[in-house]
Amino acid sequence: MNRADANLKLDRGEDGLEMEPELxxxxxxxxxxxxxxxxxxxxxxxxxTAPARSDRAWMTKWALGSLVFMAxxxxxxxxxxxxxDFAKAETARIAQQQQEMIAQRxxxxxxxxxxxxxxxxxEVPSALEPLASLMDENQGTGN
Amino acid sequence: MINATAEAxxxxxxxxxxxxxxxxxxxxxxxxxxxxxxxxTLTQDCFLKAHRNWASFRGESSVLTWLMRxxxxxxxxxxxxxxxxxxxQTRTNAVDLDxxxxxxxxxxxxxxxxxxxxxxxxxxxxxVENLSERxxxxxxxxxxxxxxxxxxxxVTGMGxxxxxxxxSRALARVRKELGEKx
Numbered sequence: 001m002n003r004a005d006a007n008l009k010l011d012r013g014e015d016g017l018e019m020e021p022e023l024x025x026x027x028x029x030x031x032x033x034x035x036x037x038x039x040x041x042x043x044x045x046x047x048x049t050a051p052a053r054s055d056r057a058w059m060t061k062w063a064l065g066s067l068v069f070m071a072x073x074x075x076x077x078x079x080x081x082x083x084x085d086f087a088k089a090e091t092a093r094i095a096q097q098q099q100e101m102i103a104q105r106x107x108x109x110x111x112x113x114x115x116x117x118x119x120x121x122x123e124v125p126s127a128l129e130p131l132a133s134l135m136d137e138n139q140g141t142g143n
Numbered sequence: 144m145i146n147a148t149a150e151a152x153x154x155x156x157x158x159x160x161x162x163x164x165x166x167x168x169x170x171x172x173x174x175x176x177x178x179x180x181x182x183x184t185l186t187q188d189c190f191l192k193a194h195r196n197w198a199s200f201r202g203e204s205s206v207l208t209w210l211m212r213x214x215x216x217x218x219x220x221x222x223x224x225x226x227x228x229x230x231x232q233t234r235t236n237a238v239d240l241d242x243x244x245x246x247x248x249x250x251x252x253x254x255x256x257x258x259x260x261x262x263x264x265x266x267x268x269x270x271v272e273n274l275s276e277r278x279x280x281x282x283x284x285x286x287x288x289x290x291x292x293x294x295x296x297x298v299t300g301m302g303x304x305x306x307x308x309x310x311s312r313a314l315a316r317v318r319k320e321l322g323e324k325x
Contacts, residue, residue: 026264027317
């Protein structure tokens with residue numbers, strides 16, 4: 001359909017919508033332009049480019065997929081190593097804490113025993129001192 | 144034997160449908176997308192879908208109306224998928240508006256008339272681009288494909304009154320755009 005035909009049909013106003021001549025002309029030119037473009041596109045020689053685009057698209061998808069996979073695996077390995085290192089450090093820290101606690105308790109016990117010995121030695125009544133010296137003598141002879 | 148004859152007849156019938164309506168479906172999709180490759184792909188998909196469902200087509204609407212409905216749905220699906228898959232490929236092959244307006248029928252026009260017509264077509268592309276999806280569809284079906292209101296209503300699934308309202312708004316916007324460019 002040429003431009004004149006298009007305008008003729010638009011003139012009828014079948015849809016009851018009014019159009020001024022300038023708008024009608026613009027729409028008629030637009031329609032003719034679309035028709036000319038469409039006819040030219042339909043009659044153009046076809047290029048077999050679709051498979052190549054498809055291959056490229058697949059390669060891109062594979063590359064992206066591989067990247068995502070590698071990133072995920074690397075992340076998981078790194079996280080695993082990090083957790084192992086953290087666990088080792090934590091174990092060492094707990095062991096050290098335990099050793100420190102044992103040493104502390106040993107020191108406290110030793111201090112307590114020393115204090116008790118000291119207290120006991122101080123609390124021997126003076127009336128028993130001859131007996132105490134006798135015990136010292138017995139220890140000295142091995143009896 | 145009878146089945147084979149019926150199948151051959153149906154295939155022949157469908158061939159004639161393709162020959163009759165392919166250009167119109169392609170033109171509508173080209174005007175909607177401004178992308179020759181995409182319009183070709185969607186046109187092929189449209190006829191493939193129509194072929195698969197040819198046996199179930201009961202002729203309640205015209206073949207063109209039925210094909211246009213399929214084409215519009217494919218176009219909608221395409222853009223919906225593109226929106227969802229925005230990371231895949233953001234560039235489209237749609238030509239820019241200046242390039243689209245290069246196409247003019249070779250008529251008996253002077254150089255000046257051709258230049259003015261080209262400018263007018265460029266403004267029309269901008270105006271059509273700025274319409275909403277529904278307004279654009281209705282506008283193109285009415286003024287490029289010359290479907291009447293009832294056919295547009297059948298194709299789009301809208302009521303005739305709704306079609307007319309969209310068309311009226313589309314015309315008002317196009318009129319405004321053209322007026323502003325002057």
